[in-house]
Amino acid sequence: MSKEIKKVVLAYSGGLDTSIILKWLQDTYNCEVVTFTADLGQGEELEPARKKAEMFGVKEIFIEDLREDFVRDYVFPMFRANALYEGVYLLGTAIARPLIAKRQIEIAHAVGADAVCHGATGKGNDQVRFELGYYGLDPEITVIAPWREWDLNSRTKLIDYAEKHQIPVAKDKRGESPFSVDANLLHTSSEGKLLEDPWEESPEYVYNRIVSPEEAPDKATYIEVEFEKGDAVAIDGVKMSPATLLTKLNELGGANGIGRLDLLENRFVGMKSRGIYETPGGTILLTAHRGIESTTLDRGAMHLKDELMPKYAELIYNGFWFSPEREMLQALIDKSQENVCGTVRLKLYKGGVHLVGRKSPESLYSMEHVTFEEDEVYDQRDAEGFIKLNALRLRLLNQRGKSKISPSYE
Structure with missing residues (x-):
């Protein structure tokens, strides 16, 4: 010392x-x-x-x-990014x-x-x-x-x-x-001891927050989640505080067998470890948020967010919440959420979260443009020039290949 x-x-x-x-x-x-x-x-x-x-x-x-600080200032900002570590982990401990x-x-x-x-x-x-x-x-x-x-x-x-x-x-x-447990309002994680062999299925008694999908109700549960600026604010029309809303989603997800994950992940310190995660409300929230983004976000903004998300998730997983790069990404993400508002309808059934409806006053979806019926806003002949311009480089590449064929000297 x-x-x-x-x-x-x-x-x-x-x-x-x-x-x-x-x-x-x-x-x-x-x-x-x-x-x-x-x-x-x-x-x-x-x-x-x-x-x-x-x-x-x-x-x-x-x-x-x-609890309110946790969900409002940490969980919700992370969910605006749709953050998933290694494609599946909702970062409940991190x-x-x-x-x-x-x-x-x-x-x-x-x-x-x-x-x-x-x-x-x-x-x-x-x-x-x-x-x-x-x-x-x-x-x-x-x-x-x-x-x-x-x-x-x-x-x-x-x-x-x-x-x-x-x-x-x-x-x-x-x-x-038998195993160690860490829990908070977003998730429960279990690891170590009897869970260390990744070939062995996790015993049912490890799960304490989510019923098995087999034991979930045989009738689907329908809910509506409302968003303002990328954050969930109401369930079935009832306004709730962040922690109250996540608690309610946890109840709904847990009762319907939603949010179990058996993950072999790469720890920051270098080794692989197996974790059994239960994130019922977060799993519902992710599907809901992506659903409302699908109708309100421009394609370029949406695709850029998806490209940046793995880096953002990795920063949180590795402990760099207070780093300048995480804050820079957060500013970009939050900017993208200014018009992410509206309501999504979800079907919860035996471990699955299914998006079945979405609506928003800021929707970019135009039925006039996508209809299979006759319309007056889209000239299908315009697609020909669009295709030819995008095909130009491919045609030039193909022509170059043909021009390099050696001439015959017979």
């Missing part, structure tokens, strides 16, 4: 690992620990985290409901990390802390995401990453440490955990 730490803000869940980290920080750095617990819609009671922190003598305890990092830094400044600490392991993406967030907001902050420092590198050692220091260990935590 080259620098003396007087006060550190710990991202604290109240679970076994972060409780051990809390005690370890006190013992190793002999410093004051401030705990920060964020409610991002993970569905857990957070008051036990306060009681545990008090048990350790923590004087400054921050427990904050950030998009939560910058908000947690931001609040940690803000709290550190408010309480005069000189360090922040997270509980991410040295093998995963989250250590990168947290720390890029920290340094992007405060380049002088000291970061403590216990999993890269301590020797508590097994479940047995962690439990022994907990028992030695009288840290409560739930009975189901005394054995080897």
Whole structure:
């Protein structure tokens, strides 16, 4: 330890690992620990985290409901881009990390802390995401990453440490955990242990947010989602706040078996990992958003967005939310959404989200131009010149090929 730490803000869940980290920080750095617990819609009671922190003598305890901030300022901007990492992953874990990092830094400044600490392991993406967030907001902050420092590198050692220091260990935590779970309002991710073999199908009990498509209702559910400037604002005509709307979509998606994903992904740190993701509301929202864009976005703007999306998604996955390039892309994306408004009608049925209707006051769809019946706005003879101009380079290429045929000297 080259620098003396007087006060550190710990991202604290109240679970076994972060409780051990809390005690370890006190013992190793002999410093004051401030705990920060964020409610991002993970569905857990957070008051036990306060009681545990008090048990350790923590004087400054921050427990904050950030669900609206999370959806409004992070999830919705990401969905304006239709962001998918490696074509399928809706980035539920990655998009939560910058908000947690931001609040940690803000709290550190408010309480005069000189360090922040997270509980991410040295093998995963989250250590990168947290720390890029920290340094992007405060380049002088000291970061403590216990999993890269301590020797508590097994479940047995962690439990022994907990028992030695009288840290409560739930009975189901005394054995080897079957898999790890991370959850927020956008998704639930499960990975590790019994899920590590990518050939083995994930057991049904891993899924806790979405019923199996086989068990979903035999009757389709129809809903209408309304958009303003690229953001969903209402379901079936009822205006809702961002977090309330996503919660409702989660309920609808979960009940209809929508949003399961078994993904073997490329981590930023270099290895491949398998994740089981449940993103019911987000899966519906993506289909709905693309549906309203299809009628309101110009072809050039729409195709450019699709070209830029993989880069945007990769930046979020890798932890560069606070980077200038992500902000530049966000400005472009947000500009594209100025006229993305209207309503889409969706059919939810046994794991599928089907777009069945769309309408918008800013629609670029013209029935006069596309009709198969007689019209007065489109002269089909104009297509001939259009085709010949586009074919010119192909014809020239073909002629060049023929001109290079060697003459005969017989």
